[in-house]
Amino acid sequence: MESLFFKIICIGFFITCITIFYEEVAEFVQFQAYGNPYWLNVSQECSCDGGKTRNCYPHPDDSQLCGKCFATCPELMAEEEQTRSDDLVFGLSASMNDVNRLLVLIASIHRNFPTTKLIIFDHANGTALESQLISIRNVEVVNFKNRGNGKTASTPFYLKEILTHHSNVLWLTHDLEILNTKLMQAGPFRRSSKFAITYISHDKRRKVTSSGYRPYFPSSSLMPHFPMAVLLKNDAISLIRWVEKCAETPECWKCDTSSGVIEDCTWMVLHQVASDAKQFRFLGDTTGTINKQTWGPPECDFYCAMWLILVTVVAVVSFGILALVLLKKSTKKTN
Known part of the structure; x- marks a missing residue:
């Protein structure tokens, strides 16, 4: 009896081990194939390569509802293990035309964060911007080739590149200025923060008349403001993979504003994806x-304009009087 009981215990233990092992292996395979395990239950009707590569965005609460298929279906590639620095770095993209404002931003960073590194992605991928800023401390210019030659939104690829090497990035725009260090004491900047994406702005909303990304990301009606700065950390790189797909689909990343201007919609897509994954936070x-x-460059107001007109009139009149005097003297000598 005791021998039979012992055999039953051993068989049960063996079956338990096999089950756990199978579940772990299955989860690992799914994670390698699909990325974030938070979205594994995806309808096979909106995928390519027979479901091996997900090419549509799933609704986080309804696995049968998925977004419109993206134009590209990238091949799955194993990512190499890379050591990422935990130190906070600043990042942005700019071109040679932005040098004047870049210098103001760099000066404000040096004043408030003298040891923090600034990484600048050059739009033009040339050497002019790098040669202009090469002697400035803690500034690195990166020439990162635009994959789409104007047809692709470049920002997600910049973000992925910088997050490959740094796990805490404050992404800025070239026309900003950092006035003090108080913001860095906020919760999202602490190492214990669990939010992968934090949008920093003075306003939560911005009017956009048409959003191309909505059919591709149908899970929310969010209309976020274009951020002044974005804090990216921890698992943000896994969320940016969806933004990359949108960036390679022109119908997805282009948005029309109320002024009729077409703008890059990828910041809204990043907000969307991070909110669905419960990895988003807004910080005013x-x-x-x-x-x-x-x-800004010196501007001439009304009084300045009047002064210039007055000086011009005086100069013209004086030149006319001088010309008449000289002409009169020359006429007398001739007579």
Whole structure:
């Protein structure tokens, strides 16, 4: 009797081990094939390669509802293990035309964060911007080739590249200025923060008349504001994979504003994906740490314009009088 009981225990233990092993292997295979295990139950009707590569965005609450298929279906490639630095770095993209405002931003960073590195992705992929900023400390210019030659939104690829090497990135725009260090004391900047994406702005919304990404990301009606800054950390790189697909589909990443201007919609897509994954947080800059630059080229107001007109008139009249005097003197000598 005891021998039979012992055999039953052993068989049960063996079956349990096999079950656990199978579940672990299955989960690992799914994670390698699909990425984030938060979205595994995806309808096979909106996929390519027989479901091996997901090419549509699933509704987080309904596995049978998926977005429109993206134009590209990238091949799955194993990512190499890379060591990422935990130190906070600043990042942005710019071109040679932005040098003046870049210098103002760099000066504000040096004043408030003298040891923090700034990584700049050059739009033009040339050497002009790098040669202009090469002597400035803690500034690195990266020439990162635009994959779409104007047909692709480049920002997601910049974000993925910088997150490959750094796990804490504050992404800025070239026309900002950092006024103090108070914002860095907020919760999202702490190492214990679990939010992968934090949008920093003075306003949560911005009017957009048409959003191309909506058919591709149908799970929310969010209409976020284009951020002044974005804090990316931890698992943000896994969320950006969806934004990359949108960036390679022109119908997805282009948005029309109320002024009729077409803008890059990828920041809204990143907000969408991070919110669905419960990895999003909005942080209002109540301390006034980050703001649009007040610097600008000298402007001429009404009084300045009147002064220029007056000077021009005086100069013309004086030149006319001088010409008449000289002409009169020359006429007398001739007589």
